[in-house]
Structure formats: C-alpha cells, structure tokens
Amino acid sequence: MRDMKHDERSRIAFALNGRLVSGDAEPRMLLTDFLRNVVGATGTHVGCEHGVCGCCTVLIDGIAVRGCLTLAVQAEGRAVTTVESLAAADGTLNTLQRAFQEHHALQCGFCTPGILMSFTDYLARNPHPTEDEIRDVLSGHLCRCTGYAGIVAAVLAASRGGAAGSTK
Numbered sequence: 001m002r003d004m005k006h007d008e009r010s011r012i013a014f015a016l017n018g019r020l021v022s023g024d025a026e027p028r029m030l031l032t033d034f035l036r037n038v039v040g041a042t043g044t045h046v047g048c049e050h051g052v053c054g055c056c057t058v059l060i061d062g063i064a065v066r067g068c069l070t071l072a073v074q075a076e077g078r079a080v081t082t083v084e085s086l087a088a089a090d091g092t093l094n095t096l097q098r099a100f101q102e103h104h105a106l107q108c109g110f111c112t113p114g115i116l117m118s119f120t121d122y123l124a125r126n127p128h129p130t131e132d133e134i135r136d137v138l139s140g141h142l143c144r145c146t147g148y149a150g151i152v153a154a155v156l157a158a159s160r161g162g163a164a165g166s167t168k
C-alpha cells in the first residue's frame with residue numbers, strides 16, 4: 001500500500017550559487033536529484049548514491065556534504081554551492097581548476113566536480129595543506145582514472161600559488 005505521506009511534495013527554495021532557486025520536492029528526494037532534475041544544475045555528478053564515491057559533493061553553507069546523503073528539503077533556506085560556481089561568468093577557470101588542468105588531475109572528469117568542491121571547502125579552512133593532508137581528504141573520493149598523483153600535485157600547486165582560501 002502506498003504511503004501517501006511519501007508522495008506529498010513541498011515547495012522548497014534555497015540559494016544556489018548565489019541565485020534563488022525553488023521547486024517541488026518529495027520528502028525523500030535527494031539533493032542531487034533536485035539539483036540535476038529540478039533546477040538543471042547537472043555539474044554535480046551521481047555515482048554510488050550511498051556516500052562512498054564522493055562525486056556528488058557540494059557545499060551547504062560552505063561545508064562539504066554528500067549530495068546523495070542529503071535530502072533536498074534539508075537545503076531549504078540554505079546556501080548551496082556547486083561546481084558551477086567556480087569558474088567566472090566568462091568561463092575563466094579559478095586557480096584550483098587551472099591547477100587541475102595544468103597537472104592532468106582529471107581524465108574522464110566524472111569524479112572531478114566532487115573533488116573540486118571538497119577542496120574548495122578544505123582549502124578555505126587549511127590554506128597550506130601537506131601532501132598527507134591532501135591524501136586524507138582524497139580518501140573520501142574515488143577516481144578510477146588518474147591514480148590520484150595528479151590531483152595531489154594540483155592541490156599542492158593551487159595552495160602554493162596563492163589559491164589558499166578563495167581559490168579564485
């Protein structure tokens with residue numbers, strides 16, 4: 001028998017990359033599904049959908065969270081930041097993104113949005129991480145292509161190149 005409560009939709013609104021967005025969400029709808037399917041922000045990727053791979057990582061009020069472990073309704077009234085926020089409006093990449101490009105830190109790119117968002121949060125709190133600290137953050141992400149060495153090099157380069165904090 002269907003549980004009617006699970007079918008009830010509610011209107012939610014939050015700031016997405018500084019712009020107010022709104023839409024209808026069932027109570028159990030994941031934030032990733034709301035971002036991708038309701039408001040069309042497809043930069044956030046979905047892999048395992050149970051908190052393991054990290055590719056769905058977004059920021060809520062500046063803190064990195066798994067979009068696949070967050071209900072859309074939990075974003076109500078909050079500030080959500082996704083990979084779409086990183087480059088300038090004209091497409092110019094930010095320092096961290098440029099470092100990824102220069103150090104071959106991605107191949108297929110599927111894991112990249114989540115990793116970029118994790119380090120956007122992390123570098124704001126620890127602007128000059130060690131390699132071990134970078135690898136510790138990366139332990140929350142799966143990348144099937146790069147072997148991680150390029151990602152470590154990119155984050156180190158971004159943090160040494162004045163990217164600390166803003167990563168802009």
Ligand code: FES
Binds near residue numbers: 050056066067
């Ligand atoms: S899709 Fe969220 S952790 Fe894998």
Ligand code: FES
Binds near residue numbers: 107112142143144145
């Ligand atoms: S670049 Fe392909 S999974 Fe990381």
